[in-house]
Amino acid sequence: MSLPRETDYGTPARQSEALVTVSIDGMDVTVPAGTSVMRAAQDADTAIPKLCATDSLEPFGSCRLCLVEIEGRKGYPASCTTLVEPGMVVHTQTPRLAELRRNVMELYISDHPLDCLTCPTNGNCELQDMAGVVGLREVRYGFKGENHFCESKKDESNPYFSYDPAKCIVCNRCVRACEETQGTFALTISGRGFESRVSPGQDQSFMESECVSCGACVNACPTATLTEKSVIKIGQAERSVTTTCAYCGVGCSFKAEVKGNQVVRMVPAKDGGANQGHACVKGRFAWGYATHADRITTPMIRPSIDAPWQKVSWDEAVAYAAGEFKRIQAKYGRSAVGGITSSRCTNEETYLVQKLVRTAFGNNNVDTCARVCHSPTGYGLKQTLGESAGTQDFASVMQSDVVMVIGANPTDGHPVFGSLLKRRIREGAKLIVVDPRSIDLVRTPHVAASHHLKLMPGTNVAMVNALAHTIVTEGLVAEAYVAERCEGPAFEAWREFVARPENSPEAAEAITGVPASEIRAAARLYATAGNSAIYYGLGVTEHSQGSTTVMGIANLAMATGNVGRPGVGVNPLRGQNNVQGSCDMGSFPHELPGYRHVSDATTRALFESAWNVSIDPEPGLRIPNMFEAALDGSFKGIYIQGEDIVQSDPNTQHVESAMAQMECVVVQDLFLNETAKWAHVFLPGSSFLEKDGTFTNAERRISRVRKVMPPLAGKADWEATLALAAALGYPMTYSHPSEIMDEIARLTPSFHGVNYALLESRGSIQWPCNEAAPDGTPTMHVGGFIRGKGRFMLTPYVPTTEKVTRRFPLILTTGRILSQYNVGAQTRRTDNTAWHAEDRLEIHPVDAEDRGIKDGDWVGIASRAGETVLRATITERVQPGVVYTTFHFPESGANVITTDNSDWATNCPEYKVTAVQVTLCTQPSEWQQRFERRRQQQQGLLLPAVSPAN
């Protein structure tokens, strides 16, 4: 028995105020003008047979199965490509149509293997369905003629799906999905007539082609031609659970199709608010880590980091951890312990961890991974606009006339949004890219940036100021908007500041390396195009002036009137799936949930009353400050839920030294990650498939996470936190995460209207959701800013102290790639390694030649913080003087090189600017050799871990 399928309307919905009424099989149907006859019929619950049509793609009209009769018209038009007209009378079922459709199907089936009983999509095949619908009973042509049954070999090169050309009906859906939905244009139909076949690239295999394995083609395929290997292996699923992806900040909605407790496949939900039926290689396919053999499912403790792990019960583990935290606080003081919440965990779980810290620990020493990614966004947008979040929903980009992407690489880091953006650019919107590297968006099929401001790393503020200078001095300010909606004195001070000669594009040219004329042209385009939107990422925030750039971006948007309606805005592309949520939930050491400062007595009183404790009015330690405090001996214990700070935080050797000073490190995670090697207690984590809760994505969209399988270790993460809190003497009584959300909603104004029943009925909702906005808020700052008047901030360019020298003449900048995710703990344990099995150093041909480096050579990368060794990739994606790497593999030691420089306002590390030297070398660095010894040592301490009961 297969799962019930969602209704496929055959062609996309159309938006029009004009309505058209037609008669379909005697029933009047009223639809927006521009709607196809096929879709209008489906609206009336009349399903016209189809094969090449699906409602995620524009109509194609090739299969000829959807023919209809229209009174007054000759012939039999295809209902997918025929638009409704007033008074049209359509017949979808007539004896002649039935005959024609049977004939069409007969031709299709005459060249299709009749192996339905052993076919992997048996029961979930549109071709099979249509054969039944049209009443096909025989194939008069026989099967001995020329056919494609055996002539073509399957393409099994992609680790996740199989391509069986024998089953292809050349409906073109996969090709169109690759073009329209994904925007990669990796597929085509090669050959003509009988020779026509789907072809990745130019007769390449899928893996050799430009295919990015998003799965859109697999989703679109109506036969078994493109089929998930998991379906081939396991069979059709028996139930489906709608949940939210646990990878990037797009927050795609998926239907987890399950057999028993085994996931068969993850299918992007058509009605997903963030993804509208699309996905990427991570969310669609890279979920196998959840049941990987490396999962640790038993709690463990040890007295020191060089002692063997001992398997214990949950009760023993939390009792040990609680005892240690109490001992440390008794000996070193209340502020000697803290916690880190996880942006990979749910809102409810992060809320509980910060609550535990503020209640059971009695301090504000709580932080989250946003510290090292988007904390400047929180600071900068709060200062200028009044709320620490992006202003739009993703769909807003479809109303943009100009999109400026600053320090972000959406096609890799936020692929589903990247596809939407590319679609909008193909429709005619203009694109400005501000990035040191030639990211794919700069030039990709049918997309080309109008301006690529290829600046030197570390010069964002100079660039933003130069853009502002042009806008101000060329009379491009939206004066009426600014006068009405922004603080006058602050604006005037800003206007005077950016108009200074030192902020001109000509001055910036010397700093950024970008010609002044290009900067001016980009500024004019941004300021005058109509709807202009800015999307930015970690290339903005992870700098010593990250917060300044965020404020500079907000200044640009306010000055040009580009905040407060669809199509515009300031849009941070959040890194991890629940970074926005973890920040919303009070994970910062200075803020309670809802971004309210701990010094605010009224807010504190609210939480003190609800939690029945006294809350410390002083801010706590941020993650980098925790390391410093550990090194000075005043910070001795930490509870880390779902973060791998030893791999992800900068200046690894400094972090390791700090961790070594701790007396109790509690790590709660899926795997024995790098941080766990410095831990004394290991609490097994639960993957997103094993629990209930919510995630909040980059567009403030709160979506449900639903349990698909029981927690492998017996407890979901929220239950583990409850156990630890109880052992610490602060019992919290929740029987389900919905009760935690109810408490969050009670105590947080922007969440007052949120509850699980609402999420159940709406699918998802964007905060603020409260009495003033019961339906949520897709677009913020409509009619006025959250803070009242928008506040322009002065943004002086202060060069980073991390400068190139003769000793370190190159600038290293770091980033992410499509197939791997963050520290790689999840994706490294999937077949995504087929695309990226190691971190490499990108270096420009000129810099490589200067050093005698050839592609693939091992090179040492040394900075003032440390040294590591990677293989080189020679590419012009980076400019001369700049090298680039990723940090997905711990042995790469990318963060051994990065320094402790950080953003002035938030301590967000300056990952994007490190002065380095690159040289040929022959062996791993000293740190890497030490890393390998420690890896083996720690693995040895894990393997013999036995339960006392054994």
Added chain:
Amino acid sequence: MDTDYIIRMANQIADALGINPDQEQAVAELADHLTRFWEPRMRSALLAAAADPGLRAQLTPLVTLALDRIAAVTV
């Protein structure tokens, strides 16, 4: 807390906020920033550095003014 680390961070904040043409307001904003975002032991370390003539010389004038303001409020 490492004194160099603390001094470097404080000066960095002053570089960002010192652009304000109203220096009185800049001092107030810097003091406010250190109060609202710095954990007490960090502020204590900075105050201790400011009390040491040799280290005080490493602080920008804006930082010392802000610390004077914080100290006045604390007293």
